Amino acid sequence: GAVVSQHPSWVICKSGTSVKIECRSLDFQATTMFWYRQFPKQSLMLMATSNEGSKATYEQGVEKDKFLINHASLTLSTLTVTSAHPEDSSFYICSARDSGMADTQYFGPGTRLTVL
Amino acid sequence: GENVEQHPSTLSVQEGDSAVIKCTYSDSASNYFPWYKQELGKRPQLIIDIRSNVGEKKDQRIAVTLNKTAKHFSLHITETQPEDSAVYFCAARSYSGNTPLVFGKGTRLSVIA
Numbered sequence: 597g598a599v600v601s602q603h604p605s606w607v608i609c610k611s612g613t614s615v616k617i618e619c620r621s622l623d624f625q626a627t628t629m630f631w632y633r634q635f636p637k638q639s640l641m642l643m644a645t646s647n648e649g650s651k652a653t654y655e656q657g658v659e660k661d662k663f664l665i666n667h668a669s670l671t672l673s674t675l676t677v678t679s680a681h682p683e684d685s686s687f688y689i690c691s692a693r694d695s696g697m698a699d700t701q702y703f704g705p706g707t708r709l710t711v712l
Numbered sequence: 713g714e715n716v717e718q719h720p721s722t723l724s725v726q727e728g729d730s731a732v733i734k735c736t737y738s739d740s741a742s743n744y745f746p747w748y749k750q751e752l753g754k755r756p757q758l759i760i761d762i763r764s765n766v767g768e769k770k771d772q773r774i775a776v777t778l779n780k781t782a783k784h785f786s787l788h789i790t791e792t793q794p795e796d797s798a799v800y801f802c803a804a805r806s807y808s809g810n811t812p813l814v815f816g817k818g819t820r821l822s823v824i825a
Contacts, residue, residue: 628810639801639817640756645810653810689755691813699744699763699805701813703755 598624600692602704609680610712616676617707619690625670626692630701631663634687646673670695680711714739716804718816725792726824733819735802736784742804745778745785746813750799759800760787792823 599622609615619629627648632640644665645653652665664676673692677684689706693699715738725731737745746761762769762776762785769776773792778785785804789796799820803813 630812637820640815642812642814645812647810693810699746699761700758701746702758703748705755706753708753 598622598692598694598700598702600690600702600704602690602707604707605705606708606710608710608712611681612679614676614678615680615709616674617688617690617709619673619675619692619704621671621692621694621702624692624694624696626673627670627695628693629667629673630691630693631665631673631675632689632691634689634706636687640689643675677709680709682711685709685711714742714804714806714814716802716814716816718802718819720819721817722820722822724822724824727792727794729792731787731789731792731796731821731823733787733800733802733821734784735786735804735816736782737804737814738783739804739806740780740783741806744805745776746803747774747776747787748801748803748815750801750818752798756801789821792821794823794825797821797823 601620603618629646631643643658646667648667654660667673690704718735743764748756749759750756775788799818801818802816805813
């Protein structure tokens, strides 16, 4: 099946710093990628939809200036958490839709962010 | 927008018994319904999906049924095994451009040996 990678798998940072998370589709092109946030024992909360070559679409309540998304190519989307605070600590998971198989959506392994 | 409700939130079954998880959705335009399995600390894995032109789909011990009139769909796992223990999420999406999946809140399934 299709593979989505995510880097880093975990990161610990100090409050006030910025963290960049990369999401790559390894064997397919992804016009659209999605970024989710998951708190312990909770469901996946959609943060934003990342479209290659255009601005991301953010869900209500998600600060676009805090969570910067760039989708510069058909295989790479990045999420930058700017000026991170402890409440940003969470599991961030990206997902990519295979442009050739419009329905199927594959998930990356996730990035666990801990802000001290 | 779409809203997906999932029940139950937790489910315990004896090994070998069947498990059923149910979901309802609100948007009649939704036409794609996948199910994901997530083990602790890992990514959600697609285990089965169904499209609105089909009422039932089966893959070995896993089956999904869809009732478009009632706007609900269910996951059935037969002959459960301890390795089936995980959190299961249903989702719904309308096939229109870049519409994202909307997930249910998840069901924690525990299979007791």
